[in-house]
Amino acid sequence: xxxxxxxxxALESDGKAVVFGEDVGFGGxxxxxxxLAERFGRDRVFNTPLCExxxxxxxxxxxxxxxxxxxxxxxxxxxxxAMDQLVNEAAKYRYRSGGQWDCGGLTVxxxxxxxxxxxxxxxxxxxxxxxxTPGLKVVVPSGPREAKGLLLASIRDxxxxxxxxxxxxxxxxxxxxxxxxxxxxxGEARVVREGSDATLVGWGPQVKxxxxxxxxxxxxxxxxxxxxxxxTLLPWDYETxxxxxxxxxxxxxSHEASFTGGFGAExxxxxxxxxxxxxxxxxxxxxxxxxxxxGHAHEPLFLPTQQKVVEAVRSxxxx
Amino acid sequence: LARALRPRAARxxxxxxGALDVELNVPFMAHKIDPPGQTVQTSKEELLGFFRTxxxxxxxxIAADMLYKGKFxxxxxxxxxxxxxxxxxxxxxxxxxxxxxxxxxxxCTHVGRGGTVLEVMAELLGRVDGCxxxxxxxxHMYKRDAEFYGGNGIVGAQVPLGxxxxxxxKYSGKPNVTFALYGDGAANQGQGFEALNIAALWDxxxxxxxxxxxxxxxxxxxxxxxxxxxxxxGDYVPGLRIDGMDVLAVKEGVAFAKKHALEHxxxxxxxxxxxxxGHSMSDPGSTYRTRDEISGIRQERDPIERVRKLLLDRDxxxxxxxxAIEKEVKAEIDQAVEGAKKSPEPGLDxxxxxxxxxxxxSTVKGTRHGLVYDAV
Numbered sequence: 226x227x228x229x230x231x232x233x234x235a236l237e238s239d240g241k242a243v244v245f246g247e248d249v250g251f252g253g254x255x256x257x258x259x260x261l262a263e264r265f266g267r268d269r270v271f272n273t274p275l276c277e278x279x280x281x282x283x284x285x286x287x288x289x290x291x292x293x294x295x296x297x298x299x300x301x302x303x304x305x306x307a308m309d310q311l312v313n314e315a316a317k318y319r320y321r322s323g324g325q326w327d328c329g330g331l332t333v334x335x336x337x338x339x340x341x342x343x344x345x346x347x348x349x350x351x352x353x354x355x356x357x358t359p360g361l362k363v364v365v366p367s368g369p370r371e372a373k374g375l376l377l378a379s380i381r382d383x384x385x386x387x388x389x390x391x392x393x394x395x396x397x398x399x400x401x402x403x404x405x406x407x408x409x410x411x412g413e414a415r416v417v418r419e420g421s422d423a424t425l426v427g428w429g430p431q432v433k434x435x436x437x438x439x440x441x442x443x444x445x446x447x448x449x450x451x452x453x454x455x456x457t458l459l460p461w462d463y464e465t466x467x468x469x470x471x472x473x474x475x476x477x478x479s480h481e482a483s484f485t486g487g488f489g490a491e492x493x494x495x496x497x498x499x500x501x502x503x504x505x506x507x508x509x510x511x512x513x514x515x516x517x518x519x520g521h522a523h524e525p526l527f528l529p530t531q532q533k534v535v536e537a538v539r540s541x542x543x544x
Numbered sequence: 545l546a547r548a549l550r551p552r553a554a555r556x557x558x559x560x561x562g563a564l565d566v567e568l569n570v571p572f573m574a575h576k577i578d579p580p581g582q583t584v585q586t587s588k589e590e591l592l593g594f595f596r597t598x599x600x601x602x603x604x605x606i607a608a609d610m611l612y613k614g615k616f617x618x619x620x621x622x623x624x625x626x627x628x629x630x631x632x633x634x635x636x637x638x639x640x641x642x643x644x645x646x647x648x649x650x651x652c653t654h655v656g657r658g659g660t661v662l663e664v665m666a667e668l669l670g671r672v673d674g675c676x677x678x679x680x681x682x683x684h685m686y687k688r689d690a691e692f693y694g695g696n697g698i699v700g701a702q703v704p705l706g707x708x709x710x711x712x713x714k715y716s717g718k719p720n721v722t723f724a725l726y727g728d729g730a731a732n733q734g735q736g737f738e739a740l741n742i743a744a745l746w747d748x749x750x751x752x753x754x755x756x757x758x759x760x761x762x763x764x765x766x767x768x769x770x771x772x773x774x775x776x777x778g779d780y781v782p783g784l785r786i787d788g789m790d791v792l793a794v795k796e797g798v799a800f801a802k803k804h805a806l807e808h809x810x811x812x813x814x815x816x817x818x819x820x821x822g823h824s825m826s827d828p829g830s831t832y833r834t835r836d837e838i839s840g841i842r843q844e845r846d847p848i849e850r851v852r853k854l855l856l857d858r859d860x861x862x863x864x865x866x867x868a869i870e871k872e873v874k875a876e877i878d879q880a881v882e883g884a885k886k887s888p889e890p891g892l893d894x895x896x897x898x899x900x901x902x903x904x905x906s907t908v909k910g911t912r913h914g915l916v917y918d919a920v
Contacts, residue, residue, distance in 0.1 A: 248762060251831075274732035274768040275699055275760055303698065306734070342619040344681050346697040516899055520681050521618050522670050522889045 227369035227402045228257040228334075228390060231376040232295065234406045236265045239293050242380065244270045246280060246297025246334075254299060255336055255395045281307035281333060285314045285385075288328035293380055301337035301389055302346040308354070315385040316360030329383035334376070336392035337365075338430050339481055339528055341521070343392075348518045350429070350482040355387045356459045356491065362386040362411060363459040367432035369400045374409030375456060382411055391430040414462035416469070420449035423475040423538050426466055426492060428455040431479050431529065438534040448542055458488055466492065467499050474505035475541045479529050484512040506544035511537045562588040564858065570787035570816075572797060575775050577782035577811070580800040584792040588860040590636065594791045595851045596869050597635075598628040601652040602848060603877045604661050605821075608651065608668055611881065612825045617668045621682045624652040626789075626820040629847035630755055631656040633794025634723065638802055641718065643709045645693040645702045646725035648683035649755075649819075653725075657690040661880040671887035678890040679898075691720075700726060700733030703752065707739045710750035710805075721749040721805040723798075729760020731774050740810065744781050747809035751801045752778070754814045755788065761823040762832040775814035788817030789845040818845070 236242045244261055250272045252259035262270040273280050277298055284296040298304045304311075311333065319327035339348045355363045364379050364386055366372035372390060379386040417432060418439055425435040432454045439450035451469050455461055470476050476496050478489035493508040511529045519527050565583050572579035605625040611617045624631070631652045634644070646653050651664050659675055667674025668682050675685050676695075685695040693709060696702040706724025713720045726736065731754055743750045754774040758765050765772040775783030782804070786797035797813060804811045818841045822829025829838070855861040 251762065272763060272767065274763075275729045276732050276734060278734050279732075344619045344683075344697075346683070347620065514895065516895055519895055520670055520679055522678065523892065523895045526892055526895050 226256060226395060227373040227400075228376060228395075229259050229261075230402065230404075231373040231380075232258060232261055233264070234377055235293065235295065235380045236261060236269060238406065239381075241291060242269070242293035242295065243287065244295045244297070245273050245284070247273060247275055247299045249297055253297065255392065257334075257390075257395075258297070277303055277306040278310055281310040282314065284331050284333065285310055285318065285328045288315075288330035288385070289318065289326050291330065293330040293332070294328075295380060296331070296333045298333060298335040300347055300392075301335040301351050302349045304333070304335050304351060307333070311355065311361065311385070311387065312358050316358045318360075320360060327383070328385050331385040332376075332380045332388055333386070334388045334390060336395070337389040338391040338393055339518070339524060340393050341524065343518070344520050345518050348524075350389070350480065350513075352387075352389055352458055353482055353486060353488045356488050358459075360385070361459060362457065363389070364411060364457050365389045365391070365429040366456065367391075367429055367454045368394060369402050371409060371415075371454070371456065373402055374407050375411070377406065378408040378411050381408065386411075389429065393430050409456070411457045412460050412462060414456055414465040415454045416451065416465065417454050418450065418452040420451040421473055422448045423450045423477060423541055424453060424466065424469040424473045425450050425477050425479065425534070425538065426453045426455055426489075427479045428458065429481070431481055434529070434531050434534060435479060438531045438538065441531065441535055442538055446539065446542070448538065450538060461492070463495055463499070467496060470496050470500045471503045474503055475538075475544075476500075476504070476508040477511060477534065477537050477541060478508065479511040479534055481513050481528060483515050484510060485515050487512050506541045509537050509541055562860075564588070564860075566792055566854065568787070568790060568793045568796070570790065570793065572793070573775065573785035575778070575783035575812075576780075577784065577804070579784060580796055584796045586792055586795075588855075591851055591855055592861060592869070594632055594636070595848065595855065595866065596873065597632045597656070598791065598848045598851065599870055600661065600873045600876070601625070601628040601631065601655055603873055604655065604664060604880075605651060607665070607877050607881055609821070609825070611665075611668065616885065617682070617825075618670075619681060620648070621668065621825045622649040622823065623821040623825070624649050624819065626841070626846075627755060627757060627817045628652055629791040629794050630753075630788050630815045630817055632847075633791040634753075634798045636791075636795040637799035638723070639720070640690045642720045642802065643691040643693060643706075643713070643722040644725070645706050645709065645722065646695065647699065647702060647727055647730065647755075648695065648697050649727070650683065650685050650695040654685040654687060654692065654695070657687045657692040659685070659687050659690070659692075661877055662883045665880050665884035666887045669884050669887070670889060671884060672890045673884070673887035677894065678887075679894055700730040700735050702726065703730070703733070703736045704739040704742070706750050706752070707743045707748055710743065710748040711746065714747075714749055719806060721751055721802050723751045723753055725753045725755055727760060728754060728756045728758060728765045728772070728774060729763065729768060731777065732768055740778055740781055740812075743810035744778075749805040750810050751798075751805050752781075752810060752812045754812065755817055756814050757817050757819045759819075759823070759832060762827065764832065773814070775812055778810070778812035781810050781812055783812035783814065785814045785816060788815030789841075789847050789850065791847055791851060
């Protein structure tokens with residue numbers, strides 16, 4: 226997988242990089258760490274017991290000593306015991322020590338997002354909790370090519386990064402991934418599709434949904450939508466988004482995570498202020514419902530489907 | 545002194561009622577406490593009950609396996625077959641006023657608490673006749689009227705909850721205890737140690753039960769724990785290691801623990817048990833253990849076969865009688881499966897039910913336009 230390739234490159238290029246987490250030794254539950262232990266040895270790729278807070282805290286310490294500590298949390302739904310270590314320790318280490326220490330080498334990877342049958346605890350997208358934490362960076366790739374480049378950039382970025390990998394894409398996303406070492410810049414969004422009628426902003430698995438919605442709108446309504454893959458949520462590329470909205474006059478943000486307090490709210494608020502006079506219609510968010518992530522029977526009702534996105538764009542254009 | 549002499553009259557009465565004494569094979573191992581005796585009193589009736597219940601649990605889990613492979617059950621499904629003696633033996637030593645809270649491997653625990661196979665099956669299929677209305681799924685089965693607090697997806701989360709439940713029991717002066725069950729993998733979660741300290745500090749009537757099936761998903765206990773003798777990990781809290789494949793040992797150990805918890809406070813039990821299936825239906829269970837190991841346990845320590853042998857060896861039941869029980873149970877399971885398949889999925893209105901509680905007359909408005917949370 227692309228993530229696997231990135232990890233191989235990361236460990237190859239930096240002798241002080243280590244990978245650890247539950248079951249990473251045999252390759253991990255999503256095969257992301259396949260071959261690493263065999264190639265780089267068990268003192269660089271090792272399993273941890275089942276203790277997220279301990280894993281991340283350990284990672285913070287290791288990173289403080291100059292290592293690239295690549296910690297894996299098996300599912301993003303399990304990241305919460307580690308919240309304190311991320312928010313209070315990792316994010317504030319450099320700040321509170323007046324720059325003497327930092328854990329910039331820390332990267333915490335976790336599979337996130339809906340997968341059709343994940344239910345309450347194997348489907349969550351918790352990125353919003355972390356975007357509220359200055360000192361961290363939050364990155365969500367939208368496909369394999371993106372994942373490899375962004376992961377390498379995240380690992381090498383001199384700041385602690387939380388890297389959410391949409392688990393749906395481990396198996397379903399097939400793309401040509403460039404061989405070798407390459408990075409994609411953090412803090413820069415990617416314009417996936419150009420258009421002048423509306424700006425659709427998303428990240429991770431939702432980007433595909435936005436592209437499909439854009440195609441549908443082009444066919445049925447003749448509308449040209451610009452689709453932006455935000456890639457990095459913290460810090461997010463407001464320049465690209467604002468430039469786009471200044472052109473189109475309409476913003477639709479879409480993410481799987483719940484509506485209230487989701488990261489879409491931040492984008493909508495910021496753009497409303499910055500681009501007020503350029504807006505033709507109010508910025509709109511198409512998101513997961515304000516409920517816990519439901520069981521399979523209700524998952525389609527919960528998610529921001531293509532249909533919901535299309536309707537939202539249509540009503541923005543027709544405002 | 546472990547083997548107390550029983551009063552003659554009681555023994556006579558017990559003998560008349562078909563009572564018998566059984567010597568346990570595996571000695572209890574104790575940490576900072578004197579262990580209970582190795583002789584357990586039981587009866588033909590009790591043993592037949594154990595046989596039936598464990599066989600029912602076994603067939604239920606096997607049915608779940610088939611339904612999963614047939615894609616009737618989706619998502620995550622963690623089976624308990626092999627561990628039946630723990631759920632069954634525990635129930636024999638406690639009442640439905642004692643509380644149980646456990647992990648996601650909870651189907652049989654639910655049945656042990658008095659739940660029906662139908663409501664387990666329907667829940668697994670995500671149907672409205674399930675014990676959690678089809679919303680909870682495999683990992684979230686509950687039974688309020690039997691003090692069963694579930695069914696928890698997040699590893700280890702249930703342990704501090706157990707301390708809280710126990711606090712309530714002590715606070716209201718009930719002669720009851722709480723059993724908080726967790727696995728060998730979960731034993732390394734920090735919150736477990738926090739719960740242990742709290743319970744010991746406040747003398748809470750909680751029994752922490754580590755169901756040690758020796759593998760945390762695919763990780764053997766010795767790879768995850770510096771000290772895999774989980775019954776000693778309470779340190780200042782006493783502990784007991786019990787042969788979890790022996791329903792009578794479980795009954796004895798749990799009765800002992802309940803008494804201790806009521807009189808003194810927390811105690812840790814380690815059940816030496818084994819699961820035949822992998823961690824979940826996504827795990828074949830054979831990449832980290834040998835097939836010989838699995839079949840070896842099945843041959844030598846299977847909890848159901850052990851009781852069968854006891855019943856047959858002591859002439860308490862005939863092979864024919866046991867076969868009849870098996871047949872009856874299989875029919876019951878089949879019926880439950882059919883019933884579950886017929887049950888409808890929970891309505892779409894269930895998406896917003898039970899998120900918040902509102903007063904009877906009103907509803908809670910979500911902050912999203914048009915999204916309204918129901919009162920119940």
